[in-house]
Amino acid sequence: MKNTAPRLPELLLPWYRANARDLPWRKTTDPYPIWVSEIMLQQTRVAAVLGYYARFLEAFPTVEALAAAPEQQLMKLWEGLGYYSRARNLQKAAKAVAERGSFPDTYEGLIKLPGIGEYTAGAIASAAFGLRQPAVDGNVLRVLMRLTDCRADIADAKVKAAVREAVRAAMPEAERDIRIFNQALMELGATVCVPNGEPKCEICPLRENCLARSRGTAMTLPVKSGKKQRRKEEKTVYVLLQNGRVALRRRSDEGLLAGLWEFPNVPGELGEEDAPSALAEWGLEAKAWRKRLSAKHIFTHVEWHMTGYVLEVEGQGMEEFLWMDADALEGHAVPSAFGKFYAEARAALGKED
Numbered sequence: 483m484k485n486t487a488p489r490l491p492e493l494l495l496p497w498y499r500a501n502a503r504d505l506p507w508r509k510t511t512d513p514y515p516i517w518v519s520e521i522m523l524q525q526t527r528v529a530a531v532l533g534y535y536a537r538f539l540e541a542f543p544t545v546e547a548l549a550a551a552p553e554q555q556l557m558k559l560w561e562g563l564g565y566y567s568r569a570r571n572l573q574k575a576a577k578a579v580a581e582r583g584s585f586p587d588t589y590e591g592l593i594k595l596p597g598i599g600e601y602t603a604g605a606i607a608s609a610a611f612g613l614r615q616p617a618v619d620g621n622v623l624r625v626l627m628r629l630t631d632c633r634a635d636i637a638d639a640k641v642k643a644a645v646r647e648a649v650r651a652a653m654p655e656a657e658r659d660i661r662i663f664n665q666a667l668m669e670l671g672a673t674v675c676v677p678n679g680e681p682k683c684e685i686c687p688l689r690e691n692c693l694a695r696s697r698g699t700a701m702t703l704p705v706k707s708g709k710k711q712r713r714k715e716e717k718t719v720y721v722l723l724q725n726g727r728v729a730l731r732r733r734s735d736e737g738l739l740a741g742l743w744e745f746p747n748v749p750g751e752l753g754e755e756d757a758p759s760a761l762a763e764w765g766l767e768a769k770a771w772r773k774r775l776s777a778k779h780i781f782t783h784v785e786w787h788m789t790g791y792v793l794e795v796e797g798q799g800m801e802e803f804l805w806m807d808a809d810a811l812e813g814h815a816v817p818s819a820f821g822k823f824y825a826e827a828r829a830a831l832g833k834e835d
């Protein structure tokens with residue numbers, strides 16, 4: 483794949499300078515906001531990130547402020563973005579940066595920080611420090627495989643490594659160009675050589691050099707093997723109400739949605755006859771069953787299929803249950819997987835949206 487696109491910067495950079503979307507993290511060379519944007523953009527669309535990014539930097543304008551942030555405030559600001567381990571790793575890394583006094587300014591230093599992998603280290607190293615380091619995400623893989631009409635499997639780590647080297651070899655020399663080169667490749671993939679539907683070859687700055695375009699193979703590329711099937715998990719979720727309060731409990735510090743708040747739930751789909759069994763185990767007694775509802779949430783590797791009950795109960799329940807009024811509920815980060823139940827709880831506590 484080497485030397486397949488020797489004129490890449492010459493074709494790509496003028497196009498980027500004229501056409502790039504005006505995004506706030508592109509107006510700075512400060513590694514802190516660039517890093518925050520890169521972490522937020524993992525698995526999340528640009529449009530969804532913009533508001534979170536602005537609120538986050540307003541609350542934590544410096545890496546030291548993020549390092550010192552209370553966990554609940556951090557989680558609350560992340561609420562709805564999903565993949566909460568990203569927020570925890572951000573803070574872990576912020577603490578490490580605050581401790582050493584400055585951001586590492588090498589690729590090797592960056593990649594040692596929690597939550598920073600090859601891609602993110604390359605993105606920060608190039609955009610903030612002008613280092614010739616590639617940042618290869620799904621957009622870049624797609625563009626390169628099409629440009630070279632290559633049918634190698636992008637799920638293969640060796641193929642990805644080869645693409646990284648091809649991008650490194652194609653990178654420009656001047657620092658001001660290096661800072662935007664990775665961004666430009668990603669922008670082309672996000673807006674022109676798009677993942678869904680026909681690529682917009684007629685407006686592509688690389689069209690004269692693109693083998694997939696001349697051979698008509700773009701729609702069949704890139705090739706990616708064996709996506710794993712998602713595991714399905716059934717759950718029964720309880721919105722337990724008592725004297726104007728609802729019960730929440732904190733999830734374990736390990737695994738999916740670690741440390742966030744949830745409505746008490748048990749594995750399996752319990753019908754109306756079996757649903758009271760969990761209450762007895764928790765030391766609660768049902769007073770009035772208000773509603774049954776269902777919800778589904780899709781994570782990367784697992785799907786939750788949830789049956790939920792909204793009901794009035796009596797008793798204290800488990801020690802781990804925290805009984806919250808509407809204001810307290812709003813102050814706790816409940817992941818969007820429980821969004822439907824959260825809305826029911828708010829409504830039951832007199833806070834209609």
Ligand code: SF4
Nearest residue numbers: 675681683686689692
């Ligand atoms: S010419 Fe078409 S297929 Fe080739 S890189 Fe541009 S948009 Fe993608």
